[in-house]
Amino acid sequence: MSIRHVTIRLALAVLGLSAAAAQADDASFMPIADLGQANGEQIYQHICQGCHMPGGEGASGAGFYPKLAGDPRLASWQYAAVTVLNGRNAMPPFGLPEDRISETRTVHLSDAQVAEVVNYIRSHFGNTYADTLTAADIAPLPHPR
Amino acid sequence: MNTTGPDSPSRRELFRMIGSVAGGAAMYQAMSTLGFAAESTYRGPVDLSGAPRGASVLILGAGIAGMTAAYELRNAGYKVQVLEYNHRAGGRNWSLRGGDTYTELGGFTQQCEFDEGLYLNPGPWRIPYHHRGLLSYCKKLGVPLEAFVQVNYNAYLHSSKAFGGKPQRYREIKADYQGHVAELLAKATRQSALDAAVSREDREKLLESLRDWGALDADFRYGANLLASERRGYAKEPGGGLTARPLPSQPIGLTDVLDSGLWQGIPSGDRYDMQTALFQPVGGMGRIGEAFARELGPLIRYNAKVVDIRQDVHGVTATYEDLAAPGTKLQARADWCLCTIPLTVLAQIPMNVGAALHAAISAVPYSSAVKVGLQFKRRFWEEDEHIYGGISYTDLPITNIAYPNTGYHSAGKGVLLGAYIWGQNAMEFTAMPPALRVRKAVEYGSRIHPQYPAEFDNGIAVAWHRSPFTLGCYGMWSEAARAQHYDNLCQVDGRIALAGEHASFIGGWQEGAVTSALDAIGRLHQRAIARGKKA
Known part of the structure; x- marks a missing residue:
């Protein structure tokens, strides 16, 4: 939960607004239309951690979700960015154009957001890669169509 | 005219x-849509006559596809063995009942505390009348059916942005x-x-x-x-x-x-796969998997995690870990192999098949979906609002509330499907711990049924991307991926064939699993006959 959202919820509580009013700003959910405004941390916590887990530790069952904590493959930002854009194996693609996401029931992240979430992953969970990507780094990479 | x-x-x-x-x-981002409406290719019982004496088939996965295949191949005289990752049969054909424990990926464990006879179907929950393959097995296995209510004229259509947030009757x-x-x-x-x-x-x-x-x-x-x-x-x-x-x-x-915008909810029962009549097994969808498991008995080996699949000129060997004895690796071998393991998992298992099949296995992303079951102290939707079965639709993140199509007027507690979600909100629900998903389903549902807070008893939430045995809900074929890879996915590769909803045009439906299994074993059978006899 982001600091901004915590603040909003506290403010509503102080004002004594009804539970229903508070839910309109429920930090647990982004209105579908607002996903485009989400930053790297929010994207990770609302979407990625469903599979890769809150601490980036991954998980294992009949198959596994790779852990992001200390994953040596993250040394390549290109590897991480291409994976977010196109998916990998059964992982959904997040770089499809907005008008194509319903076909596979995924969501759309802009190049700037892909850069942000890759930056977030590569600088958290014990990862300390210092280079910071921008949308301009993502644009030339292969995108799904 | x-x-x-x-x-x-x-x-x-x-x-x-x-x-x-x-x-x-x-x-509504996902109003009652599930897969693509395509007619079942089921044309009656499969003909597997003339099975070579002693020929054997190893089946990976005891879901609907695997057990359909096991049932038919066994009856045709094949030697059959089934390996299953879970400690139960059925796969996504599954009902959670009181006393069940479910541990999802990440280690989050939930106890189901529903009363006797109450359940949540985390996976499939309705069977259209034209899913004749699945229905034929319900009949053969003696699984009693009852009506599933898709459209209830007295249920609600709800928008948080219209009519002051007050739900409207359908x-x-x-x-x-x-x-x-x-x-x-x-x-x-x-x-x-x-x-x-x-x-x-x-x-x-x-x-x-x-x-x-x-x-x-x-x-x-x-x-x-x-x-x-x-x-x-x-x-x-x-x-x-x-x-x-x-x-x-x-x-x-x-x-x-x-x-x-509520007019979007009107045609919810008009799609071919949502049209009356629809059915549900009495006692929960899981009754089908349970009936298959009873029928197949010792042919199924549970707690078997497949880690390697290797074929040679004479047969196929699967290496698996016995989850009941961690670290123990065992092998199963047969002349032929029908693999129904979801593509999420199969993509991570070493298997010597051709490049085209490998590429196909990795070409299908799996959807995110969440269901939340909520038990309430009384059936207030019937008592107060005269809603008997069916579904209310909402633009809130829970997407819908579905009422039990059984046990009408029962005294005591009742279980609602408190959320059934796809897409972005499903991903967000998945990212939460299960207890928070339940709490959110109660909070949002309260805006449609104000009785929720006073009557809520307990709940359980299943997020399919956290499911240890599928790592996702079902395979989402894009048109482009379908054109490039679907036929390759379904071709027999040497001695291995794939089956499951992912190898069908009825994705996400059990009928896809049944028809793909029958199609695949029909082709394996032809190959087995062509080999003359055992290998």
């Missing part, structure tokens, strides 16, 4: 017309939408606006049908009269004795109906 021409005032065209006028804003929205559209179309017809499309002879028939369809009065108007109330309900219901006289209700105006 040409009833099939592009200008025919068919119902579909009317929806399209209104949709384009209103801008077609997508209010029958009111449907009657008012239909009535207003009929009135508009009648007006256009009578003003000769449709003369180019409608012959003079058909004009009167069209008008009469519009009156009938829309509950219009003698002047082709839709309004606050008993005619309309017969569709949308009354302000005061007709009864007996001195309190008998009904009072008509006031329809919602056309603009309000259109602005609300």
Whole structure:
């Protein structure tokens, strides 16, 4: 939960607004239309951690979700960015154009957001890669169509 | 009148017309859609006669596909062994009942505390009448069925942005939408606006049908009269004795109906795979998997995690870990292999097949989906709101609330499907710990049923991307991936064939698993016969 959202919820509580009013700003959910405004941390916590887990530790069952904590493959930002854009194996693609996401029931992240979430992953969970990507780094990479 | 021409005032065209006028804003991101409506290819029992003596098949996965195949191959005389990752059969055919424990990926464990006889179907929950393959196995295995209610005219359509957030009854929205559209179309017809499309002879028939369809009065108007109330309900219901006289209700105006977006909920039962009749097994969808498991008995080995699949010129060997004895690796071998492991998992298992099949296995992303079951202290939806089964739809993140299609008027507790979600909100629900998912389902549901907070008892939440045995809900084929990879996925590769909903055009439906299994074993059988006899 982001600091901004915590603040909003506290403010509503102080004002004594009804539970229903508070839910309109429920930090647990982004209105579908607002996903485009989400930053790297929010994207990770609302979407990625469903599979890769809150601490980036991954998980294992009949198959596994790779852990992001200390994953040596993250040394390549290109590897991480291409994976977010196109998916990998059964992982959904997040770089499809907005008008194509319903076909596979995924969501759309802009190049700037892909850069942000890759930056977030590569600088958290014990990862300390210092280079910071921008949308301009993502644009030339292969995108799904 | 040409009833099939592009200008025919068919119902579909009317929806399209209104949709384009209103801008077609997508209010419900996943309204009752599941997979693609395609007719089942089931054409009766599979013919596997002439199985070579002693021939064997190893089946990976004891879901609906694997057990359909095991049942038929065993009956045909093949030696069959099934390996299953879970400690139970069924796969996504599954019901959670009181006393069950479910641990999802990440180690989050939930206890199901439902009362006796109550359940949640985390996966499939309805069977269309035309899913003849699955239905035939229900019949053969003695699984009793009951009606699944898709459309309940007294359930709600709800938008947080319309009517002050007050839920509307389906029958009111449907009657008012239909009535207003009929009135508009009648007006256009009578003003000769449709003369180019409608012959003079058909004009009167069209008008009469519009009156009938829309509950219009003698002047082709839709309004606050008993005619309309017969569709949308009354302000005061007709009864007996001195309190008998009904009072008509006031329809919602056309603009309000259109602005609300609730018209998007009207065709929820019109899709081929949602049309009446639909069924559910008595006691939960999991009864089908349980019946198959009883039938197959010791042919299924549970707690077997497949880690390697290797074929050679004589047969196929699967290496698996016995989860009951961690670290123990065992092998199973047969002449042929039918692999029903979901592609999420299969993509991570070393297997010596051709490049085309490998590419196909990695080409299908799996969808995110979440279901939340909520137990309440009483069946207030029946007692207070007269909703017996069916589904309410909402634009809130829970997407819908479904009422039990069984046990009507039971004393004691009841279980609702408190959320059934796809897409972004499903991903967000998945990212939460299970207890928070349940709490959120209660919070949002309270905006539709204010009884929730006082009556809530306990709940359980299943997020399919956290499912240890599937790592996702079902395979989402894009059109491009389908064109490039689908046939390759279904081809027999040496001695290995794949089956499951992912190897079908009925993705996400159990019928896809049944028909793909029957298709695949039919082709394996032909190969087995061609080999003359055992390998």
